[in-house]
Amino acid sequence: MSIADPETEIPPPLGTTSKAGDAVFRGLATASASVILLALAGVAAFLLAQGLPALDGTGAQAYGFDNIWVYVGPLLFGTLLAATIALVFAAPLSLGVALVISHYAPRRVAKGLGWAIDLLAAIPSVIYGLWGIEFLAKQLVPVYMWLEAHLSFIPLFAGPVPTSGRTMMTAGLVLAVMALPIITAICREIFAQTPVMHQEAALALGATRWEMIRLAVFPYGRSGIVSAVLLGLGRALGETMAVALVLSPSIVVSFNLISAEGGDSSSTIAANIALNFGNASGSKIDTLIFTGLVLFVITFAVNFLGRWIAARGVKKG
Amino acid sequence: MAKSIDVSDLDIYYGDFLAVQGVTMSIKARAVTALIGPSGCGKSTFLRSLNRMHEVIPGARAEGKVMVDGQDLYDADVDPVAVRREIGMVFQRPNPFPTMSIYENVLAGKRLNATRLKKSDADDLVEKSLRGANLWSEVKDRLGKPGMGLSGGQQQRLCIARAIAVEPQVLLMDEPCSALDPISTAAIEDLIHELKSDYTIVIVTHNMQQAARVSDDTGFFNLKATGEPGHLVEFNPTKKMFTNPDNEATESYISGRFG
Ligand SMILES: Nc1ncnc2c1ncn2[C@@H]1O[C@H](COP(=O)(O)OP(=O)(O)OP(=O)(O)O)[C@@H](O)[C@H]1O
Ligand SMILES: [Mg+2]
Numbered sequence: 184m185s186i187a188d189p190e191t192e193i194p195p196p197l198g199t200t201s202k203a204g205d206a207v208f209r210g211l212a213t214a215s216a217s218v219i220l221l222a223l224a225g226v227a228a229f230l231l232a233q234g235l236p237a238l239d240g241t242g243a244q245a246y247g248f249d250n251i252w253v254y255v256g257p258l259l260f261g262t263l264l265a266a267t268i269a270l271v272f273a274a275p276l277s278l279g280v281a282l283v284i285s286h287y288a289p290r291r292v293a294k295g296l297g298w299a300i301d302l303l304a305a306i307p308s309v310i311y312g313l314w315g316i317e318f319l320a321k322q323l324v325p326v327y328m329w330l331e332a333h334l335s336f337i338p339l340f341a342g343p344v345p346t347s348g349r350t351m352m353t354a355g356l357v358l359a360v361m362a363l364p365i366i367t368a369i370c371r372e373i374f375a376q377t378p379v380m381h382q383e384a385a386l387a388l389g390a391t392r393w394e395m396i397r398l399a400v401f402p403y404g405r406s407g408i409v410s411a412v413l414l415g416l417g418r419a420l421g422e423t424m425a426v427a428l429v430l431s432p433s434i435v436v437s438f439n440l441i442s443a444e445g446g447d448s449s450s451t452i453a454a455n456i457a458l459n460f461g462n463a464s465g466s467k468i469d470t471l472i473f474t475g476l477v478l479f480v481i482t483f484a485v486n487f488l489g490r491w492i493a494a495r496g497v498k499k500g
Numbered sequence: 501m502a503k504s505i506d507v508s509d510l511d512i513y514y515g516d517f518l519a520v521q522g523v524t525m526s527i528k529a530r531a532v533t534a535l536i537g538p539s540g541c542g543k544s545t546f547l548r549s550l551n552r553m554h555e556v557i558p559g560a561r562a563e564g565k566v567m568v569d570g571q572d573l574y575d576a577d578v579d580p581v582a583v584r585r586e587i588g589m590v591f592q593r594p595n596p597f598p599t600m601s602i603y604e605n606v607l608a609g610k611r612l613n614a615t616r617l618k619k620s621d622a623d624d625l626v627e628k629s630l631r632g633a634n635l636w637s638e639v640k641d642r643l644g645k646p647g648m649g650l651s652g653g654q655q656q657r658l659c660i661a662r663a664i665a666v667e668p669q670v671l672l673m674d675e676p677c678s679a680l681d682p683i684s685t686a687a688i689e690d691l692i693h694e695l696k697s698d699y700t701i702v703i704v705t706h707n708m709q710q711a712a713r714v715s716d717d718t719g720f721f722n723l724k725a726t727g728e729p730g731h732l733v734e735f736n737p738t739k740k741m742f743t744n745p746d747n748e749a750t751e752s753y754i755s756g757r758f759g
Contacts, residue, residue: 290558384595384659386556388609388666389585398608402599 227479234473237466255452255474257436261351262451262478266416266485268355268440273362274412280363281370286396297371304368308361308418315357320348327352341439352440354451362415369411373404406494413489417482452478502700503569503586503669504529505550510564511729512545512554519545521729523564525719532692532701534711534738537721538753542730543704544592546721547672550702551587552580568670585609588668592675594655596647596662603643605658606630609666625665633661634691653684660691664699671695673703677710689714708754712742720750 237251248254284296327344334340344350377400385395401408452474463471505527512520520542527533535543548554549562552573566573573583588609596605606626610617617625626643630636635657639650647658656676663671673692677685692701692714705711711718718741720733734747745751 380591380593380595381597383553383556383591384597385608387551387553387584387589387591388612388662389581389583390609390612391581394612398597398612402597405599 230472230476230479233469234476237469237473251470251473254470255477258450258452258455258474259477259481260436262453262481264351264438264440265355265358265451268352269358269362270412270416271359272356273359273366273415276359277363277366277411277415278370278408280367281374282396282400284367284371285374286392286400300364300368300371303364306364308365311361311364312357315353315360316349319356319360320353322348323353323356324348338438339440350440351437354454355440358416362412362418365418366411366415369414370404370408373407373411374400377403406490409489409492413486417486502529502698504700505670505702506565506567507550508565508567510546510549510562510566512542512549512562513560514545514557515559518729520549520721521731523732525732525735527700527702528717529569529700530696530698531716532696532703532714534715534718535702535704535721536706536708536711536718536753537730537733538723539706540730541721541723543721544674545730547674547702547704548589550670550672551584551589553584553589555580585613585666586668587670587672588663588666590656590659590663590671590673590676592678594652594659594679596650596655596658598646598648600647601644602630602639602647602650602658605647606661606665608662613666629661629665630658632664632691632695633657634687634694635661651684653680653687656680656684656688657691660688664695668699670700670702673701675704675706678706685710708742712738718742720745720747720753722749722753 239250280300284293284300288296324344324346327340327348327350330340331344381399381403382395385398390398456471456475460468460471506525507527508524510520510523511518523546535547537543545554550566550573554560554562562574568587572578596602597608600608603626606629607617607622610622610625627636627640630639635654638654639645639658642649647655650658656679660671660676677688680688689710692703695701703711703714715738717735718738719735720741721730722733723730734741734745734750736746740746741750742754745754
């Protein structure tokens, strides 16, 4: 009998409800914003507190290196290298697939495809990583062989190619595969929201579909595309296990993309942490956390760089 | 360079829905043709069928004949992209490209033709088009600024400049003044008068005085009944339409609007 009779219930005065609603909403928004910032600050504080003591570590603490930078440097290099490879492959491919869905495929096909991509994006990226290692790596060996045979004068393809196919290139490609669905899903959404008004403006000037996309869709979605790529990449970089499984830890700066595990190939910070954390103790843990701090800072820097590029692009136009 | 358009027995569908039925009219070259009629009677739909912009909408199609200077617009080997370069369009809401400067907006269509423009030629074209759209004196000192920074009326004239920069044969305008104040409207009406000497112009308007002021011929569209397709009720020289129309419905629509 708790259902109120609408006839007898006195409607609350208009002003007060909306004020109360405003207050509640403002409170919620402020609270969630603070929680996010606090969490971020907490992570940063933890990394700083635990990692900084390792700064002047030498010898055993720095895994036998003269100082910590000699240890972190190559890992940082490897991280950026893997990320670059991933970007080079994932970004154009995702944009292409997103465009096919939003602007090229017939409506019914596009609907199905879009649905499939959303589904794929929801699968944890480590699944794609495992697929990459178990399947992709082996399939890539002949490609690497060919590269080594014909292009080995380029340092990137110097070889020798390992039979497992587990190389920096494979790691980058696995990252690309992991980043692909999420970048595609976000870009599709952005492209689909391009105002009809601007698309028609381009078409009415005699633009082909591709010209219309360049004139109206890309400029409109530019900052969104950058965000999507960064998000996809960040998510892929966060999934350490995939790269950890592909690459064995080695502290080497090497542009050789198709060579063997260890020795000749760089590794990444994330993979290094994952592989070494289990049997690290004492000050070595600090060192690993310090590498985590470096990754944290780099991720931030890359994000800001991306946003800066996006913002600048809009202004220049 | 202006062209005439002959439409015969044109039906336009959105999927299964017949929006416009049996339109036949002759649009004269170097003249202004106004299209009037109540909301939803298919004026925009008809206008878009004249440069195949209706094909952009999924499911939309036209049946019938549209001849542009003797060339069949819907012929299988006519490229709609080429058609739209010849027959430009200005929309109800000003739609300059938001990320482009005024200068780049004017050149947007020209740049599509892929030929590289020399800087001096580009400058000339921008000035000529903006002068043609009566906008030059207002923006000549800020060509590098975003097109979106202009007032609504200026944006609409920028869109007209952009449309005439590709030197089309025909200019279609869908209620180009409906979002503008009387002063901007007057500026655009003056502009239409000037453009008439070079272009064939078709303009949709809800403003009877505007139709009377700017056009040579007027077509009145109406719905036979609600739910029925729109059709062309009467097409005559504007003078006749506004003084002594053939059709009673035309008379009541026009006089009703005048109050
Ligand atoms: N994209 C579309 N899909 C389906 N039906 C449409 C579409 N656009 C218009 N219609 C229908 O076609 C008919 C004619 O519409 P149109 O926009 O041509 O009218 P109009 O005369 O331009 O009206 P207004 O004066 O309000 O602009 C209407 O019944 C409308 O609902
Ligand atoms: Mg309309």
